[in-house]
Amino acid sequence: MAIASSLLAPTSGLGKELTLKIAVTSDVHGNYFPYNFITRSPGDGSLARVATRVNELRDSLGRDRVILLDNGDILQGQPTAYYYNFIKTDAPHLTARMLKWLDYDAETIGNHDVETGHAVYDRYRKDLGSLPLLGANVIDRTTGKPYLQPYTVLDKNGIRIAVLGLLTPAIPAWLPETLWDGLEFEDMVESAGKWVPYIMENEKPDLLIGLFHSGRDFSKMTGEWRENASLLVAEQVPGFDFIFMGHDHTLFNSTANDKVDSSAVILNPANNANHLAEGNVTFILDDNGKVIGKKLSGQLTSLDDIVPNSAFMAMFDSEKNEILDFVNRKIGTSEGDFSVRDAYFGPSAFMQLLHDLQLTISGAEISLAAPLSFDAIIRKGDLHMSDMFTLYKYENMLYTLEMTGRELKDYLEMSYSLWTDVMNSQDDNLLLFSGLRTAAKGDYAKLLNPSYNFDSAAGINYKVDVTKPQGEKITITSMSDGTPFDFDKIYRVAVNSYRGNGGGDLLTKGAGIPHDELKSRVVSSTDKDLRFYLIKEIEKRGKISPEVVSNWKFIPEDFVKDAVRRDRKTLFGD
Structure with missing residues (x-):
């Protein structure tokens, strides 16, 4: 140009x-x-x-x-x-x-x-x-x-x-x-x-x-x-x-x-x-x-x-x-493909791997995470050091912080409102595209907001009603082990340090936690970047397998089915 x-x-x-x-x-x-x-x-x-x-x-x-x-x-x-x-x-x-x-x-x-x-x-x-x-x-x-x-x-x-x-x-x-x-x-x-x-x-x-x-x-x-x-x-x-x-x-x-x-x-x-x-x-x-x-x-x-x-x-x-030599070093084996593309339209193996690793490393009850790379894939076969930069793009640390059930719900309300449009008919888009509006960042030109703020959760079961506005989208049905979810209970939540310091406003504008209170909510933090610990955990396991845990879904399911197909083609051409 x-x-x-x-x-x-x-x-x-x-x-x-x-x-x-x-x-x-x-x-x-x-x-x-x-x-x-x-x-x-x-x-x-x-x-x-x-x-x-x-x-x-x-x-x-x-x-x-x-x-x-x-x-x-x-x-x-x-x-x-x-x-x-x-x-x-x-x-x-x-x-x-x-x-x-x-x-x-x-x-x-x-x-x-x-x-x-x-x-x-x-x-x-x-x-x-x-x-x-x-x-x-x-x-x-x-x-x-x-x-x-x-x-x-x-x-x-x-x-x-x-x-x-x-x-x-x-x-x-x-x-x-x-x-x-x-x-x-x-x-x-x-x-x-x-x-x-x-x-x-x-x-x-x-x-x-x-x-x-x-x-x-x-x-x-x-x-x-x-x-x-x-x-x-x-x-x-x-x-x-x-x-x-x-x-x-x-x-x-x-x-x-x-x-x-x-x-x-x-x-x-x-x-x-x-x-x-x-x-x-x-x-x-x-x-x-x-x-x-x-x-x-x-x-x-x-x-x-x-x-x-x-x-x-x-x-x-x-x-x-x-x-x-550094990026070619083998650290394990992948028994299938992990694609970020799936993460925009429901539970995915890519996000499940990240949630699972965050929960294991932190010992938290709930994990919150987003696809940090707009479009990336980890292929079946040998896992190399280079794949860890696909799995995790930034040098964030991992925080464990305390949040109430109500704050978690409000946090997810904002996340999915940045992520999804309000559908009034089956012909509407599921995703919130920029259209004639200015995209937040050049890398995400078709989306109004960058996907690194599209947080989903693991550790709880919930539904996302795409016909509802922010405040009415999220229904949390239970913890993932089947026990009741309590709006008044304080949960230990794994988030990256970008989010834990207020990045993306999900904790502040979403959950309603004042910015100057965030530091006091942090129970623990890794001393090195999260990617370092992801590497150590994968080396310990030796292999990773694609698994989709359907702990959340977009509803009405029949309503969004065609929108998923159309929006995926718009976003990725596939």
């Missing part, structure tokens, strides 16, 4: 011209090589393809006329990142080495980078050396000052370019405080409102770039935090020439959108290094080299047809082979 437009600042029409290019990646999620280490097959995007495109730009414009930036969420996703985060910790971080080899100018931290914990991102920042890791609104509680470098100033051909980094402040809604101990996260508009005047007065830049790990839809709150505030900053804090967004995995180019109330060019390359956001700026200079005007434009460049850079591949070949 390449969409270009031009915004012309008033000039005298006289003087020399100097052109610079700003190339930006975001939400790379460990996709460094043109290979998917989870599916163990060739992959799209990658930093290897970014290297080819950036070299083309540097060769055509001149190396000192290309600015290369990354917008965070680079330390989580593919096993490439996981291996250097948690396994090979005695070596310089591979990601830092790659960014320095590619000669990046700056990077903003992302929420999934924070998710790795202090030990990882503090080591990573050190390994970056002089390459600045930005985050103006990441505040050190002890000093009250930014924990990370707030901005950097680059000098390109005598042109001063300031880059301000901001992170979505909703970290406390998703992550255990142990991962960001000693930090707090300012509202993005508030932080930009302080730093832009400071930068303008003290640095006097010729160009101001916002590098924001935050998306575009500021209409929704995540707990008490405005998660996606990039466009709000653009509208309320003047002075930016370019704003590069991230986090929501959605392609965006403001020069092709007349609804954006900002003079800045705003771009988002989405995720996995499948696209490169490219800002173009031509400076009009007077005879003394002073900037007297600017021409700005933006485009999103697809990397689909780009050949991976051979020098990059050669440089990091031994690391690639070491990671391949």
Whole structure:
């Protein structure tokens, strides 16, 4: 996708011209090589393809006329990142080495980078050396000052370019405080409102770039935090020439959108290094080299047809082979297929495996979990380490927390309301599709809400009436062992740490538990990520078998039968 437009600042029409290019990646999620280490097959995007495109730009414009930036969420996703985060910790971080080899100018931290914990991102920042890791609104509680470098100033051909980094402040809604101990996260508009005047007065830049790990839809709150505030900053804090967004995995180019109330060019390359956001700026200079005007434009460049850079591949070949050895390690056997696709339409073997493992590891009475990967499958045969990234996508810990029966019911009411539409006839959809509305995240474009908030339960028997609105959908008939379910009883419930800290609002807006009370509800927590314990349990068992426990169902069953078939075809084409 390449969409270009031009915004012309008033000039005298006289003087020399100097052109610079700003190339930006975001939400790379460990996709460094043109290979998917989870599916163990060739992959799209990658930093290897970014290297080819950036070299083309540097060769055509001149190396000192290309600015290369990354917008965070680079330390989580593919096993490439996981291996250097948690396994090979005695070596310089591979990601830092790659960014320095590619000669990046700056990077903003992302929420999934924070998710790795202090030990990882503090080591990573050190390994970056002089390459600045930005985050103006990441505040050190002890000093009250930014924990990370707030901005950097680059000098390109005598042109001063300031880059301000901001992170979505909703970290406390998703992550255990142990991962960001000693930090707090300012509202993005508030932080930009302080730093832009400071930068303008003290640095006097010729160009101001916002590098924001935050998306575009500021209409929704995540707990008490405005998660996606990039466009709000653009509208309320003047002075930016370019704003590069991230986090929501959605392609965006403001020069092709007349609804954006900002003079800045705003771009988002989405995720996995499948696209490169490219800002173009031509400076009009007077005879003394002073900037007297600017021409700005933006485009999103697809990397689909780009050949991976051979020098990059050669440089990091031994690391690639070491990671391949890691993901190819056998940890057990699967006696059948486990498909995420089944999880959208009723009880599934995939979700039953996850619920069973959560209950075993935690010792809880009830498990709550969602399909974290939108579409994935574990195949019959040998189980490898790579399959564990299919089973569990994120580095969440496992919590056991206390909830009343009433809170559980209300929690499920919200979950299935995010998941399913209200059917008035057999011709209606079962699933809640985005339609003309904006999807919550680019990965889930056909769904209004991401599937990682579609929690089902194990340990209880219940029905979901798809003809009813939220509050009337769920009927819990008993515990799964046949004993009565009690709305007033306190149950021990297994949830991941994202959910346990308020992620997705199911505990807060759904169950009605105040956010500041969530911490006191946690009875226990694993000390390592849940995937680590899933691996240990599967290694102990030796094999897993697909099993569907029909502890819940959509009703009326005849009413939803055709909708399941239609919606499955819409979602997956099968």
